[in-house]
Amino acid sequence: MSGEKFESSHGLEHHGIRNVSGAYWNLATPSLVEEVIKRREGHLSHLGPLVVSTGHHTGRSPNDRFVVRQGESAKNIWWGKVNKEFSPENFDRLYHKLLAFLQGKDIFVQDCYAGADPAYRLKVRVITTQAWHSHFARNMFIQAPRQELADFVPEFTVINAPRFHADPEVDGTRSEAFIIVNFEKKVVIIGGTSYAGEIKKSIFSVLNYLLPRQGVLSMHCSANLGKGGDVALFFGLSGTGKTTLSADPGRALIGDDEHGWSDNGIFNFEGGCYAKVIKLSASAEPEIYETTRRFGTVLENVAMEYATRRIDLDDDSLTENTRASYPLTHIPNIVRSGMAGHPTNIIMLTADAFGVMPPIARLTPEQAMYHFISGYTAKLAGTERGVTEPQPAFSSCFGAPFMALHPSVYGNLLKDKIRRHHVSCWLVNTGWTGGPYGVGSRMKIQYTRAMINAAISGRLVGVEYETDPVFGLHLPKSCPDVPAEVLNPRNTWADQEAYDRQAVELARAFRRNFVDYADAVSDSVCAAGPPAG
Structure with a gap:
């Protein structure tokens, strides 16, 4: 069904949704914008973008995310702080309460794909109670051709109702907000939060469960394509420059956030940014x-x-x-198919607020796996409640909140693919130099771009390297268009003994963090981290 409104629950009975006021199917962007304005969900700004507010929740609610512990998935999920279990009984009760809430409401439906590669794409149906969330889903997922909508049968469904609130004492949630994935029933339910990112990240979590079991590495990364056909991947947490650095006018953007790496090459999960x-x-x-x-x-x-x-x-x-x-x-320069070949270079980004990580370092396959599983960056003062000074932050696979399986599953897939396809790997610090946050300065973006361009173009292959004694990383002694003194962070500090103390303390934080993963990886990977000192 495409661009239609039904004055009933037509087509929604499969999901248990009945007696809605109206169902709007696969509305195009102009129609959705009209609905948003008519319903006072947002405002048009100068030149046409839609401005919306998410209210109390202005970011994801990871503590309110659950996975139903049931069936085959129960033995495969990486249970713990990331994937908190939810009972099937509580899910069924909450789901039926949600269905009752939807009665008499208008419903917006988008049928779309997650995954540009037809061999691995997932058919997704997004059902929302607000038009702007349907607009968001239309932007973010891959739009199905109109001729395929008539026979569209979803493989996973997201039901998003921000104004439906859970009762924690009755429903087993932590708060009135919830994001619950049920792999057995192939459905995600979201309530109590208007933050649209929950929609896209819930399906990312689903793909992170399904694809590795097919030999496909699912990745929280951006990707672009050079004019010579070389692919570069950029891993990094929020604030490290993943989106900015992959949007290079000289290279075509494949995608800015979520990709798969199959035996055929790289493919984008999304249709938007x-x-x-x-x-x-x-x-x-x-x-x-x-x-x-x-x-x-x-x-x-x-x-x-x-x-x-x-x-x-x-x-x-x-x-x-x-x-x-x-x-x-x-974006003017994109890879419209969302697919490309195997990567030539992988760049792992960190924003080190302590000013001790090198601006660029070459990684061995074992070091790449170590830093991939570590997923290091730093939290700055003021970014979270209670954070008054920089703190190390580790998020395995540069996306722990979305990883359904143990990090070693993704790490081993990465290491195997790096070796098989002879990929060059780099660690790049977009954070501080010359001292920690408050003393030093943020690395100049033109230097970071110059280092990445040199790495991708192969101009760092023949230069001389030195080994950092604290982190065991290989640092180039020269790089085109970058002052030599910038390349070794110790040389940028006025007080080099203070650098040594700070570097040793951060290395200890790396080792403490990796203890949780050591039993699941090889000894060579464990040894690829900062040497004990």
């Missing part, structure tokens, strides 16, 4: 900046002056986590 836009620079990030001025973009929690309808990307009064959701076609 979900970029962080706080203090976005028109000069440093021109392609992303332009998307904030185009019809079809959804601007989440971005401040707007209502008299002129002009947005202010520097205003963080609602949240520091302002976002833009836009289709990939808003």
Whole structure:
């Protein structure tokens, strides 16, 4: 069904949804924008982007995410802090309460794909109670051709109802918000939060369960393609520059956040981007900046002056986590198929606020697996409640909140593929140099781009390297367009003894963190981390 409204639950009975006021199926973007405005869910800004607010929840709620412990998945899921178990009985009760809540409501449906490669794509149905969330889903997933919609049978369904709140004492949730994945019933239910990122990340979690069991490495990374056909992957947590650095005018963007690596090569999971836009620079990030001025973009929690309808990307009064959701076609230089060959280079990004990690280092396959499983970056003061000074942060596979299986599963797949396809791996610090946060300065983006371009182009292959004694990393002594003194972080500190103390302390944090994974990986990978000292 395409672009239609039914004054009934037509087509939704399969999901147990009955007696809705109206069902809007696969509305196109202009129709969805009209519905958003009519329903007062958002506002049009200057030049056409839609501005919406998510209310209390301005980011993901990882503590409210659960997985139903049932059936075959129960023995495969990596249970613990990331994948918290939810009983089938509690799920069934909450699901039926949600279905009752939907009665008499208008429903918006988008039928779409997750995964550009037809051999591995997942048919996804997104059912929402708000038009702007349907718009978001249309942006973020891959739109199914109109001729395929008539026979579309979903393999997984997301039901999103922000105004439906759970009762923790009765329903077994932690709060009134919930994101619950049920692999047996092939459904995700979301309530109590309007943050749209929960929709896309819930399906990412599903793919992270399904694809590795087919030999496909699912990855939280961006990817781009050079003019010579070389593919580069960029791993990194929020704030490390993953989206910014992959949006290179000289290379075609494959995708900015989620990819699979099969025996055929790389493929994007998504049809859009979900970029962080706080203090976005028109000069440093021109392609992303332009998307904030185009019809079809959804601007989440971005401040707007209502008299002129002009947005202010520097205003963080609602949240520091302002976002833009836009289709990939808003970027001028993209790989339209969403697929490419095997990567030539992998770049692992960190924003080290302690100023001791090197700006670029070459990694062995074992070191790549170690740093992939570690997933290091740093939290800055003020980014979270209670964080008053920089703190090390580790998120396995650069995306722990979305990993359904043990990190070693993804790590071993990565190491095997790196060896099989002779991939060069690099660790790049986009954080601080010359001292920690508050003393040193953020690494200049032009230096980071120059280092990445040198690595990708092969210009770092023949240069001389030195081994960092604290982290065991291989540091180039020279790099085109980068001052030599920048390449060794110790040389940038006025007090080099203070550097030594800080570096040793961070190395200890790496070793403490890796204890949880040591039993599941080889001794050679354990030895690839910072040497004990």
